[in-house]
Amino acid sequence: MLKGLARFKSAVLPGTFISFSLLGFAFLLFFTLYTSQDGNLFSELDSRIYGLLKFTLYQAFLSTILSLLVGVLLAWALAHQSHFRGRSLLVALFSSSLVLPTLIVVFGLIGIFGRSGYLNQISMFLFDISFGSYLYGLGGILLAHVYLNASFASRALLHSFESIPKEKYKLAKSLGFSVWQRFLYVEYPALKSTLLSIGSTIFLLCFTSFAVVLLLGGSPSYNTLEVAIYEAVKLDFDIGMALKLALIQLSISAVLVILSSGFRVDVANLKTGHTLILWKESKVLRGIQWSIIGVFTLFFVLPLLVIVLDGIGADFGRILQEPLFIKSFITSVSLATVSSILTVIIAVLLSNARRNFTLSTRLAHKPLAKLLDGMIAFSGNLYLAIPSLVLGLGFFLMYQNSDGSEFLWSTAALLTANVLMSLPFALSVLTPAMHKTAQRYDKLSFSLGLTTVQRWIYVEYPYLKSSLGYVFALAFCFSLGDLGIIALFGSDDFSTLPWYLYQLMGSYRTTDAAGVAFVLMVLVLSVFIFVPRLFQSNIEKK
């Protein structure tokens, strides 16, 4: 153990330390809540809560399966049609739906699929039939969740598809594999780890969904646990109850994270060179792939187009000069910059530590390896484990118990929340990638006796570059689109763009709100399109 540890010390220690700090923070949060409640922690839970819990789990399960299905189909089609104009723009567009303020995206969806959305209008015009309010109900919840998550899943899965060595495709071809066999033996093994980590992230995201579920659910039978948490914190001010509900969510996410991290990747999947595939897909297959790309492009892009159409009519000359807009813009952008840098650093350190415990060539066989692996994975998913309302409440209580200035505490709270929020996504992109570079290059690097720095320069960075750029862009936009836990109890010294937007919506100013949504979308899209370009790896350029 010691000998092994010494060798991987520089990889294990920083990440483990961060992981411990995150868990310590979570513990402190719950402890603060525990000391602030009046001690009815052990009272009975309402039977209504069980109903909510049951539906929440059911809904999250369905949403996850559907999101992954759509994600795999789309990534599969895109992976096999790798050369067409606008492909990278398309991939960027897909990612943006996840990071825009949820409510804006959902209003975009309603613009297409709603009762008076374009779909109904067109069918009214052509066939004189309206599908009515089909969107509202479980179907609507699932549609929105697939929309929000499948695009992200497809981006991450596309990366896994692209990392499959071309030699394998050659082999499959020479063995005469059918498409299904090719998927099963060549592609699926490469996707497995991404599917699991993304699946659990999506599950937790859908599990904690609140505004969307209420908006599209249409009936209290389709409520989630978050509604109960909101009720407990805001309406009843029952911190004990909030704590109890938060603990339920914590346990469920802990189980999920442990289940998904118990999985090992066995096949070395990493793009090695640039063996070009010389044959084209069969005509039928190409047709299928193109239809998939076409249909899903429409599905993902049209709602964004609605946001543009709604926003374009706004009076930008006035909006852009509003002092509050400028203030919110500056706050949002500077917070996003700092938190995205922090996210990238922490995500790299956590993934770097974690791969030691998952690789059999490293420390996987050591005692405690499994435990530490699960612990790091869990600490990276804290945001999904702790309801954001409870996170905000906990922060506020901690601030009350301390003597720090409100400004410092608010900044710290916002940054922490933003980093915690982006980490699950950052990790689900980086962990599989770093696992693979280690699997592939460990022997070589160790035999060459590379130092940590050398290893990063020559081995890791060239391969992780594009992932790092993507993680940075993702974290940046997440922070940009976040309503901020501070809005719950915080002061208005911290106005962010989404908060400004909600404020506009809350006082009849829908046109201005649409304008701000448009600005936010342009901002998010430009970050998504240009930042990853800066990080594009040399290998990809060739």
Added chain:
Amino acid sequence: MLKIIQYLLLATVMIMATEKPTLTIYTYDAFAASWGPAPKIKEAFEKEHHCNVKFVGLSSSIGALRKIQLEGKRTKADILLGLDTSIAQVAKKTGLFMPHELNTTKLDLPVPYTDDTFTPFDYSFFAFVYDENKLKNVPTSFEALIKMPKDFKIVIQDPRSSTAGLGLLLWVKSVYGDKAGEYWKRLAPHILTITKGWSEAYGLFLKGEADMVLSYTTSPAYHIVEESKSNIKVADFKEGHYGQVEVAAVLKSSKHQDLAKQFLAFMHTKTFADIIPTANWAYPVVKGVKLHEAFDSLHRPKQMILMDGLTVEAQRKAIVDEWLEAIAK
């Protein structure tokens, strides 16, 4: 050198600022917004009383109350402004607020209001709002509402997260009493969806998703004044309309109690009353104020239904449960 001058300047500004007392008022964000009533009220009160007024806008008025509760004795708030009478009782129970010692009997309110701690500053009525160009057959009562065609849809707010949603719940309860659950069961097919807050519901309505939305009788005034649109109308219900009276109170922990009480009194002056209608889209509580002409065209219910705050507080859970039971599919 420049730095030192900067610091000196900053220090002077700070000293100048601390010369006058600062009155801190916690409220909901739309009230504190730059287009809301706060900036004008701040200016007027500062001029009259030689002080600073700081409005702190929270995500909701309940949120502001919870913030004060969490901050306890250390809170910087002198006044909490913006709760409505249905929730004010909850705030009163915390014991954090002090009597206002004002005579509120002469105020212009459709209902007698006698609370000794929270004092009103504006009011409106809950109502269903529709677009005249789209809806021709307008329901004029709760009974007519459930008899509307099958594809007629309304959008409402969740009473567990929105004061408007709670308002509708109490409205139906006041009209139907023990039969409220039954009524909700019959209304359920017409409910397109239930949103977290007023903004989402109103947004859905403006997008054309629902035929009517639960909002206020004063909502059309915004569209007339700010957008010159007169097609947004209110459905006049013959059972009467439930009211929302917004109130404010001074905190016991306030270091500027006299000034804070002066502010409460200021809420009942003509200056304040003139600002409210076209900034907070509600009726002022002072008699003899000339309202913006847009308000002339509004339907102003003669009678306001309002449940007593204590009753609401005692029955809220039961009423919400009854509602959940009735409309769950």
